[in-house]
Amino acid sequence: MIDLYLCHGNVYVWNASAACDLRERHRIVGTFVGALPRLPRQNVRLGRPLQLMPEETTLLLNKGIARLLDGNIPPKTGEDAAQAVTEHRQQSFREQAEICRNDRKRKLHEMASVIAKGRAAKRKKLAQKEKADDESSSSVSTSDVTSSTWDEHEEEEEPRLSVEEMKELEAKLEKTTGYNEQAFLVQIMTEQVSEETQETIPWNYPTTDTEALRCHVFQDLWEKGYFLTSGGKFGGDFLVYPGDPFRYHSFYIAVCRPRTENMEALDIVRLGRLGSNVKKTVLLCSESETGEINYTSLQWTGMN
Amino acid sequence: MASSEQNETRAGDLTSLLEHPKYKEMLAYGFNNQEQVHVAMLVYLYLSEAKQWEELDVQPCPALQLVTLSGRPTQADDLQVLVPLGKQTELSPQRLRDFLTHVPLPQDELELEEPDLMTKRVTLAICDTDSTVTFYRIRDGFVPPDPPEIVAEKKAKKRQWKKRKGQRTQH
Numbered sequence: 371m372i373d374l375y376l377c378h379g380n381v382y383v384w385n386a387s388a389a390c391d392l393r394e395r396h397r398i399v400g401t402f403v404g405a406l407p408r409l410p411r412q413n414v415r416l417g418r419p420l421q422l423m424p425e426e427t428t429l430l431l432n433k434g435i436a437r438l439l440d441g442n443i444p445p446k447t448g449e450d451a452a453q454a455v456t457e458h459r460q461q462s463f464r465e466q467a468e469i470c471r472n473d474r475k476r477k478l479h480e481m482a483s484v485i486a487k488g489r490a491a492k493r494k495k496l497a498q499k500e501k502a503d504d505e506s507s508s509s510v511s512t513s514d515v516t517s518s519t520w521d522e523h524e525e526e527e528e529p530r531l532s533v534e535e536m537k538e539l540e541a542k543l544e545k546t547t548g549y550n551e552q553a554f555l556v557q558i559m560t561e562q563v564s565e566e567t568q569e570t571i572p573w574n575y576p577t578t579d580t581e582a583l584r585c586h587v588f589q590d591l592w593e594k595g596y597f598l599t600s601g602g603k604f605g606g607d608f609l610v611y612p613g614d615p616f617r618y619h620s621f622y623i624a625v626c627r628p629r630t631e632n633m634e635a636l637d638i639v640r641l642g643r644l645g646s647n648v649k650k651t652v653l654l655c656s657e658s659e660t661g662e663i664n665y666t667s668l669q670w671t672g673m674n
Numbered sequence: 675m676a677s678s679e680q681n682e683t684r685a686g687d688l689t690s691l692l693e694h695p696k697y698k699e700m701l702a703y704g705f706n707n708q709e710q711v712h713v714a715m716l717v718y719l720y721l722s723e724a725k726q727w728e729e730l731d732v733q734p735c736p737a738l739q740l741v742t743l744s745g746r747p748t749q750a751d752d753l754q755v756l757v758p759l760g761k762q763t764e765l766s767p768q769r770l771r772d773f774l775t776h777v778p779l780p781q782d783e784l785e786l787e788e789p790d791l792m793t794k795r796v797t798l799a800i801c802d803t804d805s806t807v808t809f810y811r812i813r814d815g816f817v818p819p820d821p822p823e824i825v826a827e828k829k830a831k832k833r834q835w836k837k838r839k840g841q842r843t844q845h
Binding site: 612621622627628629630631632633634635636637638639642649650651653654656664665666667668669670671672 | 759760761762763764765766767768769770771774797798800808809810811812813814815816817818819820825832
């Protein structure tokens, strides 16, 4: 069940997977109206919340796909709520500390060979320095022997840290890895931490005949398998797509009119002209006497 | 074009329109709709003289109490049915569907098969006060727009047609 939130007369979807679900499984597109946290200073790509048209909401509620909740309820405050947040944050810090420690350990093991090489090189240097000192003061023969065997030994195997050395380094790591709250990431909540059951609220759309006609047409077209979005940009009620709007241009501009409402022939010209300029067919939708939706396609012939 | 002398001839022209045989024929249908008959006459003249349609005829539609035209631009084209309307004519979605249901199909089309009334195509010929006519086609159901390839094809054809027409008038 997808949760929809009614907030100041608009219906929003906040959950990301719900928004994806709506589009992929239920062919409900909606419009993203929120700023993207990482790309705030533009409005080419917007993010959640997803705002739904009233017709989309009506359809989802009628089909039992979603439920409507009150989005106006402010988050809970008070001792319990503050406690829950603090606990949640402490838990997050503990987890982060653990991850940090394990990360450093892993790095240590990765660097083991490098450390070993470094230590071996250092020892070699020291040995050579001693050798030089010895040569300048004591007999040549003994130091020659010792230093030459030492050198041979080094070149034979690759330097590795012994188990004791490793343990020593790890112990040092434990000491130096502190619990620094300043360095941890803090999650900014977009939902309440504590689970709460919410009651659904009523949805009062459609109320007028015009609205009812729009809803009926929307549902009918949706049931036929089309994707529908708002048609305001093209002077109609809906835009009708044969597939996902991301991949297709719309084919039709749906214009809803009551069956017996008169318009001038000039209005037909207006609609037709609009449609032909944008390479779409205007679809005049009206409800028949028997309650089904009739569609009349309007196209410019270009005979002029 | 608007000198006082010409004004007199214009009045004369108007009278001659009313004396056009086709006009008289349409009046004879007995629909009490002189305005629509007048518009039908303008559309008839436009299509036959200006657009030079190969075939064009008038017929009554008693169910709608309207004069309709039928014809084809060239022999190769399909037969079309046109409903002439003044731009201020009031139309409702129901009225448009009535057009689709009741507009008479030309005789030869009827012979073909049992036509599903709602798959008819009707062309609305909407006429302005200065006698400009715009044509819009209505059909029942969903008529998807032409895919881009067809659009390009049609454009090319049109260009060719215009070229040929230009050559013809040069003779």
